Amino acid sequence: MSLRTDTPGVTPPFRRLLVANRGEIAIRVIRACRELGISPIAVHSEVDADALHVRAADRSELIGPAAARDSYLSIDAILDAGRRSGAEAIHPGYGFLSENATFAAAVEAAGFVFVGPPASALEALGNKLAARRAADGGGVPIVPGTTVALGDDTSAVAGIGYPVMLKAAAGGGGRGMRRVDREADLSDAMAAARREAEAAFGDGTIYVERMVTPARHVEVQLLGDRHGGLAVLGERDCSIQRRHQKLVEESPSPALDEATRSALFESARRVARTVDFHNAATVEFLVDDRLDHFFLEMNTRLQVEHGVTELVTGLDLVGWQIRVAAGEALPPAVLEAPRHGHAIEVRIYAEDPYDGFRPTAGRIGAWQMPEGPGVRIDAGVAADMELRTEYDPLLVKLMVHADNRPAAVARLRRVLDETRIGGLQTDAGFLRWLLEDPAFVAGDYDTGFIATRWRNGPPLGGEERQLAATLAAAAREAEAVPTRRPAPAATSAWAREARRDALRR
Amino acid sequence: MSDHEIRVDGEPTEAADVVVEWEDRDHGLARLVVDGRAVPAIVEGAGSEWFVTLRGRRIPVTVRTWRERVLAEAETAARVHGGPTVVKATLPGLVVAVAVAEGEEVEEGSPLLTIEAMKMQNEVRAPRAGRVVAVEVAAGQAVATGAALLRLE
Numbered sequence: 187m188s189l190r191t192d193t194p195g196v197t198p199p200f201r202r203l204l205v206a207n208r209g210e211i212a213i214r215v216i217r218a219c220r221e222l223g224i225s226p227i228a229v230h231s232e233v234d235a236d237a238l239h240v241r242a243a244d245r246s247e248l249i250g251p252a253a254a255r256d257s258y259l260s261i262d263a264i265l266d267a268g269r270r271s272g273a274e275a276i277h278p279g280y281g282f283l284s285e286n287a288t289f290a291a292a293v294e295a296a297g298f299v300f301v302g303p304p305a306s307a308l309e310a311l312g313n314k315l316a317a318r319r320a321a322d323g324g325g326v327p328i329v330p331g332t333t334v335a336l337g338d339d340t341s342a343v344a345g346i347g348y349p350v351m352l353k354a355a356a357g358g359g360g361r362g363m364r365r366v367d368r369e370a371d372l373s374d375a376m377a378a379a380r381r382e383a384e385a386a387f388g389d390g391t392i393y394v395e396r397m398v399t400p401a402r403h404v405e406v407q408l409l410g411d412r413h414g415g416l417a418v419l420g421e422r423d424c425s426i427q428r429r430h431q432k433l434v435e436e437s438p439s440p441a442l443d444e445a446t447r448s449a450l451f452e453s454a455r456r457v458a459r460t461v462d463f464h465n466a467a468t469v470e471f472l473v474d475d476r477l478d479h480f481f482l483e484m485n486t487r488l489q490v491e492h493g494v495t496e497l498v499t500g501l502d503l504v505g506w507q508i509r510v511a512a513g514e515a516l517p518p519a520v521l522e523a524p525r526h527g528h529a530i531e532v533r534i535y536a537e538d539p540y541d542g543f544r545p546t547a548g549r550i551g552a553w554q555m556p557e558g559p560g561v562r563i564d565a566g567v568a569a570d571m572e573l574r575t576e577y578d579p580l581l582v583k584l585m586v587h588a589d590n591r592p593a594a595v596a597r598l599r600r601v602l603d604e605t606r607i608g609g610l611q612t613d614a615g616f617l618r619w620l621l622e623d624p625a626f627v628a629g630d631y632d633t634g635f636i637a638t639r640w641r642n643g644p645p646l647g648g649e650e651r652q653l654a655a656t657l658a659a660a661a662r663e664a665e666a667v668p669t670r671r672p673a674p675a676a677t678s679a680w681a682r683e684a685r686r687d688a689l690r691r
Numbered sequence: 692m693s694d695h696e697i698r699v700d701g702e703p704t705e706a707a708d709v710v711v712e713w714e715d716r717d718h719g720l721a722r723l724v725v726d727g728r729a730v731p732a733i734v735e736g737a738g739s740e741w742f743v744t745l746r747g748r749r750i751p752v753t754v755r756t757w758r759e760r761v762l763a764e765a766e767t768a769a770r771v772h773g774g775p776t777v778v779k780a781t782l783p784g785l786v787v788a789v790a791v792a793e794g795e796e797v798e799e800g801s802p803l804l805t806i807e808a809m810k811m812q813n814e815v816r817a818p819r820a821g822r823v824v825a826v827e828v829a830a831g832q833a834v835a836t837g838a839a840l841l842r843l844e
Contacts (some may be wrong), residue, residue, distance in 0.1 A: 551719065610749070658741040660706075
C-alpha cells in the first residue's frame with residue numbers, strides 16, 4: 187500500500203497526539219492534527235465506543251466506564267492511553283482535565299508534551315481568589331470585594347454593599363455562584379454556595395464580589411509562545427448567558443469603543459505577565475455601563491467559543507496551540523494578526539428554553555445542518571444518535587462570519603432557518619427569537635438579558651398554533667400511506683399546490 | 692380531516708388552509724407555505740400524539756378521532772376520581788435524593804426526589820396531592836426515561 191498519509195509541505199510538530207476529550211472539541215483538535223500531518227489518537231469511555239470523535243481519529247483508546255470521573259477525568263487512565271498509543275503530546279480540550287495543574291504536571295512528568303499553559307500557570311490562576319490577588323497586584327482592576335476567603339465574620343460584605351455575588355474559589359462553569367440581595371439572606375446563601383462548591387470541586391472556599399449590574403461579559407483571547415511572544419487576538423462578547431453559562435458569543439463586542447478595547451487588551455497582557463505563560467488562554471472581564479472594566483478570571487485553556495476568534499482573525503488557534511507547544515515561535519502574521527468583519531456563535535444545547543433551560547434528553551431524530559457562505563459548524567453528534575446524559579448537553583456550535591454585524595445577524599437568521607434538529611427540544615427556539623429581538627439586533631444587551639427579556643419565552647402565537655395543527659393533521663393523514671413507496675404524500679402535496687395554482691388562474 | 696379533533700399544547704385548534712410539502716417523510720421534514728413564503732418544519736410522532744417543530748420550538752399536538760377522544764376523556768375522569776398515579780422519570784439520570792417516605796401525605800407541587808442528569812439536579816415534584824403508597828427507587832440508582840419512581844394515591 188502506498189497511500190500517502192503525510193501532508194505535503196508540512197513538517198509535523200509531533201508524530202502522534204492524544205486528544206484527552208470527547209464530542210465536538212475532540213473532533214476540532216483531531217482536525218487540527220490532520221492539517222499538521224499529526225496522527226490523532228482519541229480516547230473513549232465504554233459508552234462512547236461509537237461516538238463521532240472516535241471515528242474521526244486514527245485509533246482510540248478505551249479509558250474506562252461511562253462516569254467521567256472514572257474515564258475522561260482519570261489522570262492515570264489518560265496517561266496509560268498515551269503510553270499505549272505512543273503519543274508524544276496530549277491536548278486536553280476544554281472542561282474535564284484541561285485546567286487541572288496536577289494533570290498538566292503529570293503529563294510532562296510522564297514524558298509527554300502538554301498542549302496548554304505550564305502547570306505553574308494553571309496552579310496560580312486556577313484558584314479564583316489567588317487569580318484576583320495576582321491581577322490586583324499586576325495593576326489590573328478587579329471587581330470590588332474580598333481577596334481572601336469569606337469566613338464566619340461577614341462584616342466585609344456590608345462594606346461592599348448589596349447586591350453581592352458569592353463565588354467558589356475553585357469555581358467554574360457557573361457552579362457555586364449565588365446572588366445575594368440583602369443581609370437577611372446572606373447566611374443561607376453562604377451555606378448553599380459552600381455546599382455546591384464542596385460537591386462540585388471538593389473545596390468549599392468562597393469569596394464575595396460586588397454585583398456589577400448591568401454588566402457585559404467580555405473576554406480577551408491570548409496566544410503565547412515559549413519565547414516571550416504574546417498575541418492579543420481581539421475580544422468576544424459573551425453576555426447572553428443562562429445560569430452564568432454562555433449561549434451566544436460575538437466578536438467584536440458591540441459595546442466597546444476603541445479606548446475601552448485598548449484598555450481591556452492591556453489589562454489582559456498584564457494578567458498574563460503575572461505568570462509564566464505560553465499557549466492559549468482567555469482573560470474574562472465585566473464591563474459596566476460606564477465602560478469601566480473589572481478582571482473576573484483567566485481561563486488557562488482553549489475556550490468553547492474560540493471559533494469566533496478564528497473567524498475574525500483567520501488563524502487556526504488549535505493548530506497554533508500545538509505548534510507553540512512543540513516550541514515554534516509565533517510569527518509576526520500571528521503576533522499582529524488583523525481582524526476582519528464580524529463573527530457570531532450560537533450554542534445549540536439539549537435544553538428547553540421554554541422551561542427554564544431545563545436539560546432535555548433522548549434520541550436525536552432529524553439532523554439538518556446549514557451550509558453556504560460564511561458558515562462554520564462544529565458538531566459532536568449526528569442524526570439518530572442517543573444523547574448521553576453523563577456528559578455536556580452541547581450538540582453543535584453554529585458560527586457565522588460576515589463583513590459587519592447586521593450582515594452577520596442576517597446570516598445567522600438564515601443559518602438557523604436551515605438548521606433542523608428533531609427528537610428533542612433544544613435552545614434553538616430561544617436563539618431564533620433572539621435574532622428578531624430589537625435590543626439584541628441593536629447590540630444592546632447585558633448579562634441579565636435572558637432573565638429580564640426572555641424569561642420563559644413568549645406564549646405560543648395563534649399562527650404558530652394553526653401551522654402546528656395543520657402539519658400534525660397532515661402527518662396523521664399521510665401516515666395511512668406507506669413512506670417507502672414512490673413518495674405518494676409528496677406527489678399529493680405538490681399536486682394539490684398545482685391544482686390550487688390552476689384554480690387561481 | 693374534519694373528523695379529527697386537534698389540540699395544540701392542550702388547546703383546541705383548527706387546521707389552517709395552508710399547503711404542506713414533504714421533503715423527507717422518514718425524518719418528518721416538511722415545509723408549510725404561508726402567504727407565498729416557505730416555513731421549514733419538523734413533524735414527529737404517530738397515531739394521535741405528535742410534535743411539530745417550528746422555528747426551533749417543539750410544540751405538542753394531539754390529533755384524535757372521535758373514538759380516541761372518548762377513551763381519553765374516560766381515562767382523565769378515572770384519574771380525577773382518585774385512582775393511583777405513577778410518577779415516572781421524564782429523563783434518564785441518577786437518583787441522588789428521595790425526599791419522601793412511604794405513607795407520607797404530599798401537596799401538589801411538593802418535591803419528591805432529585806434526579807441528576809447532564810450535570811444538573813432536577814427536582815421531581817408531585818403532580819397532585821395525595822399519599823405516597825410506594826417508593827420504587829433509592830438514592831444512587833440510575834433510571835431510564837419512563838421508569839416508575841413512586842406511586843401516589
